[in-house]
Amino acid sequence: MTDVVLYDYWRSSASYRVRIALALKGIEYQSVSINLLTGDHKSNAYHDTNPQGLVPALKIDGHTLTQSLAIIQYLDNTRPEVSLIPANALDRQRVHALSHAIAMEIHPICNLSVAQHVGNLVTETDSETTKKQWMQHYINRGLQSVEALLDDGQSGDFCHGNAPGLIDCCLVPQVYNARRWGCDLSELSLICAIDQRCDQLDAFVAAHPDKHKI
Numbered sequence: 001m002t003d004v005v006l007y008d009y010w011r012s013s014a015s016y017r018v019r020i021a022l023a024l025k026g027i028e029y030q031s032v033s034i035n036l037l038t039g040d041h042k043s044n045a046y047h048d049t050n051p052q053g054l055v056p057a058l059k060i061d062g063h064t065l066t067q068s069l070a071i072i073q074y075l076d077n078t079r080p081e082v083s084l085i086p087a088n089a090l091d092r093q094r095v096h097a098l099s100h101a102i103a104m105e106i107h108p109i110c111n112l113s114v115a116q117h118v119g120n121l122v123t124e125t126d127s128e129t130t131k132k133q134w135m136q137h138y139i140n141r142g143l144q145s146v147e148a149l150l151d152d153g154q155s156g157d158f159c160h161g162n163a164p165g166l167i168d169c170c171l172v173p174q175v176y177n178a179r180r181w182g183c184d185l186s187e188l189s190l191i192c193a194i195d196q197r198c199d200q201l202d203a204f205v206a207a208h209p210d211k212h213k214i
């Protein structure tokens, strides 16, 4: 049995990114579900694993790693056979810029605790509508910028060239999340085409939240 352990929540975009990267690289792992809805991530036991109280965390090579993008970077450095981040400095810059546009611009303001706080600032009757408006506003705005950044002639079948990589690991979970909140993706033709291509690959299918539902 593998000793790689992913502390995971099925609907977490950040966990979903790492699930895709692990699958693309063919790394087997055990999954430990940290249920965000029942507050498993706030327990002392989980804080011993990740003091930030966030998923994912990955135990690998005798270390416990946190932060999805840093985890994927580590996997790419230590298991380079399937490359997710290019070696060339300018390509690498683009890949990080686009990944950050999703993981550091859209994701943090649409996190579970942020959405819950927004919902708590208004009356109970308005709570769900306000949360939905918040999510749609920030996801739409963020994905429109990502669409414009992708439209620079350097995207191919996937976000950077013709093989899936770090940006796709970030994009597909964000698109899943956008659909979950009912965002209108009809103007985002590049994003939708890449998302559809990823959908055809076994690694993306294996990492899909529906396969990890608890």
Ligand SMILES: N[C@@H](CCC(=O)N[C@@H](CS)C(=O)NCC(=O)O)C(=O)O
Pocket: 011, 012, 013, 014, 015, 036, 041, 053, 054, 055, 056, 066, 067, 068, 069, 103, 111, 112, 113, 114
């Ligand atoms: N920047 C972190 C974000 C991790 C993160 O925010 N995870 C979310 C789930 S997608 C979480 O654990 N949220 C718990 C909360 O908001 O309380 C990463 O990329 O790993």
